[in-house]
Amino acid sequence: MIPSRALVAFLLGLLISGCASLPGHVERIESTALSNTDETRLAKAVRPGTSAxxxxxxxxxxxxxxxxxxxxxxxxxxxxxxxxxxxxxxxxxxxxxxxxxxxxxxxxxxxxxxxxxxxxxxxxxxxxxxxxxxxxxxxxxxxxxxxxxxxxxxxxxxxxxxxxxxxxxxxxxxxxxxxxxxxxxxxxxxxxxxxxxxxxxxxxxxxxxxxxxxxxxxxxxxxxxxxxxxxxxxxxxxxxxxxxxxxxxxxxxxxxxxxxxxxxxxxxxxxxxxxGNQVDFEWTTARVIHDNPAKVLDRTDRKDLQMLPLLTEALGKPQNELDLVSPYFVPGQGGTKTLTTLARNGIKVRVLTNSMSATDVSPVHAGYSKYRKELLQSGVTLYELKPGIAVPPPDRDDDKSRGLPGSGSRASSAASLHAKTFAVDRNRIFVGSFNLDPRSAHLNTEMGVIIDSPALAGRLAQQLDMAIPKAAYQVRLKPDGGMEWIDRTPQGETIHTTEPGSGALKRGWINFLEILPIEWML
CATH class of the missing domain: 3.30.870.10 (Endonuclease Chain A)
Structure with missing residues (x-):
């Protein structure tokens, strides 16, 4: 069969474009953040708080x-x-x-x-x-x-x-x-x-x-x-x-x-x-953690270039609770072992991620779903956000703990979780760009801030206590070893025995993706 002209053009374009390369010599003029900004409007606005x-x-x-x-x-x-x-x-x-x-x-x-x-x-x-x-x-x-x-x-x-x-x-x-x-x-x-x-x-x-x-x-x-x-x-x-x-x-x-x-x-x-310079700040200790930019050029998976060990150290070993919110949650064998060990040792471990019908990246859901049973068997609590759910934020004069992390003020037809935040013992919390997946750990560079804040960490725990069970499916093991999804609504509970909101074709596609050797890329 003679290839179509479109295919020939594509292959020719690929061949020609593949010859392009990055500039060999680039002049980079080094610059740093300006330090002499103490007389700016913003400096004067924050000074009363920082001085106090x-x-x-x-x-x-x-x-x-x-x-x-x-x-x-x-x-x-x-x-x-x-x-x-x-x-x-x-x-x-x-x-x-x-x-x-x-x-x-x-x-x-x-x-x-x-x-x-x-x-x-x-x-x-x-x-x-x-x-x-x-x-x-x-x-x-x-x-x-x-x-x-x-x-x-x-x-x-x-x-x-x-x-x-x-x-x-x-x-x-x-x-x-x-x-x-x-x-x-x-x-x-x-x-x-x-x-x-x-x-x-x-x-x-x-x-x-x-x-x-x-x-x-x-x-x-x-x-x-x-x-x-x-x-x-x-x-x-x-x-x-x-x-x-x-x-x-x-x-x-x-x-x-x-x-x-x-x-x-x-x-x-x-x-x-x-x-009006009336923003309510919580005053506490906070530190930035991040990957080294050399991580993207490294091919040896050097731990000293990676943020994950810093994140683990900064959050500390949980004594009572570990709350994890990650839209792209692929714990892998190592992460699964860590979480299951914590749960078996009596630590309350709760995870919120996207459901199959809410995720915008199907391969990531496939990477996550293969570890669900093992996590559940150890006692880890799994919540999967319902599609299109954007819990309206509470009255702005009221406590915001009733809303989901990252609540928007308007619902959309394809709302999806994107917040990345982790809290330990209702005391310390991370907010940043890091997903709990191999891509964030080993391929991409990430950053975030660790905050010593019982208020913020406690707010996330309260969300997992109160709001999230209504906005997400809770995944649970059945007596026969299968899984079920609990859908809590004002009208009562509905139990799904297959992934809610998904058809057989999509479930089959996810099952196929599970067997592909692509987890390292997710």
């Missing part, structure tokens, strides 16, 4: 989607000297464009902007990134970039071992005075602007000493060998590129969807609290 709590960091959780976006916009507007932004994903949708416009306006008034983006999800954005990078006060670097800008499959075909490793970190720092760290990327699904798809996520806003740690982490990645100046990878912007950006932003502001979202953000109490 020497050595402590102020932590404010951002579980509500619109609050998380409002915080970033306000920090961008208030920044006087610098913005350091590090993200795995930055979409060119409504919220992505609004944030780009905000940092452009900051740059126009003299703010130095450093934007470090992982290159895995920048497809189609090269003209926008080049136009932003052309601004004299904006510098963009692409982490572990694709040599083939138009046909990325070429890199996967010829340089898979490298491009399979990504920078999954997320941080946002203004004037080296205020940072936001957590699970949210930049895109409508993370900030409640998409009614079709929505992620339930969690960030924390921090002030005090921990901000300097976030800045050191950013500098380490910014100056690393894997961070390529955008100008070394992208075609130069033309003379009309800035005008096209402004035209695009004007179009965004005119769209009814953006207008509704902007108004919703304006109505968030957090926006008023930020404007």
């Amino acid at each position: 709590h020497p050595g402590k960091s102020g932590i404010h959780p951002l579980p509500v989607a619109e609050d998380a976006f409002a915080a970033r916009i306000v920090l961008t507007q208030l920044a006087d000297r610098s913005l350091d932004l590090q993200y795995y994903i930055w979409h060119g949708d409504t919220t992505g464009q609004l944030l780009w416009e905000a940092i452009w306006k900051a740059a126009e008034r003299g703010v130095r902007v450093r934007l470090l983006l992982d290159d895995a999800n920048t497809g189609g954005l090269d003209p926008t990134l080049a136009a932003l990078d052309a601004h004299p006060n904006i510098e963009i670097r692409l982490f572990n970039p694709f040599a083939n800008r138009g046909f990325r499959a070429g890199d996967f075909a010829t340089d898979f071992a490298r491009v399979n490793r990504r920078m999954h970190n997320k941080s946002f720092t203004a004037d080296n005075q205020v940072s936001i760290v957590g699970g949210r990327n930049v895109g409508d699904e993370y900030y409640g602007a998409n009614m079709e798809v929505g992620f339930q996520d969690l960030d924390v806003m921090a002030i005090g000493p921990v901000v300097r740690e976030v800045s050191r982490e950013f500098d380490l990645f910014w100056n690393s060998a894997s961070a390529y100046p955008a100008a070394s990878m992208l075609p130069p912007a033309d003379s009309d590129s800035a005008a096209r950006l402004r035209e695009k932003w004007d179009q965004v502001h005119k769209s009814p969807e953006a207008q509704r979202y902007i108004e919703a953000v304006r109505q968030t109490p957090l926006l008023r609290q930020l404007a």
Whole structure:
């Protein structure tokens, strides 16, 4: 049979594009976070709190989607000297464009902007990134970039071992005075602007000493060998590129969807609290932990480059309880052994992850499902978030412990868990980008903050006590050794004997994926 012309063209394109390579010599001008920011507006705003709590960091959780976006916009507007932004994903949708416009306006008034983006999800954005990078006060670097800008499959075909490793970190720092760290990327699904798809996520806003740690982490990645100046990878912007950006932003502001979202953000109490310097911070000790950026270039799985041992040490050995929230939960044999040993020794271990019908990555669910029975047999409690469930946040003047971690204010038809948070003994809690899976442990780089906070850790435990059993299926063993899913609703309990909301075809696909040797990639 003669191959189709489309196949021939594809193979020819793959062959040609596979010849592309990264620049051999790249000039990287080293830069670090600005330290002389004590007279900025943000420094003056946080000074009363930091002065009254020497050595402590102020932590404010951002579980509500619109609050998380409002915080970033306000920090961008208030920044006087610098913005350091590090993200795995930055979409060119409504919220992505609004944030780009905000940092452009900051740059126009003299703010130095450093934007470090992982290159895995920048497809189609090269003209926008080049136009932003052309601004004299904006510098963009692409982490572990694709040599083939138009046909990325070429890199996967010829340089898979490298491009399979990504920078999954997320941080946002203004004037080296205020940072936001957590699970949210930049895109409508993370900030409640998409009614079709929505992620339930969690960030924390921090002030005090921990901000300097976030800045050191950013500098380490910014100056690393894997961070390529955008100008070394992208075609130069033309003379009309800035005008096209402004035209695009004007179009965004005119769209009814953006207008509704902007108004919703304006109505968030957090926006008023930020404007009036009335944000309620918890003052405690906090520390940043992160992978070494050299991890993406390493092929030996060196533990000294990895964050997981630091995370385990920082959280400490549980004495009573371990609560884990991970949208992509693939414990593997080692993790399963650790959790089952804890449970058999009397430690209360609870896990919240996505159900088959809620997950956005089927292979990950296949990687998780093969360990369910072993976990359940040892006494681990498993909850799987129901599809489309976005528990409305409680009254903003009330205790937020009744909402899910990362609750959005509006439900979407395909809501999915995206928060990554772990708590030990209702005393210490981690919030960051790390998933409990092999990819986070061995392939991607990650970061997060460990917080000594009975209030925040206790809130997660209360959610697992009260809200989550109603918003998630509880997986349970049957007397015959099979599994069942308990669906608790106001009308009572329903017991499912197969994965709820899934058809035979999807279950068969998951069963097939379980036998493939792909767990190391998940």
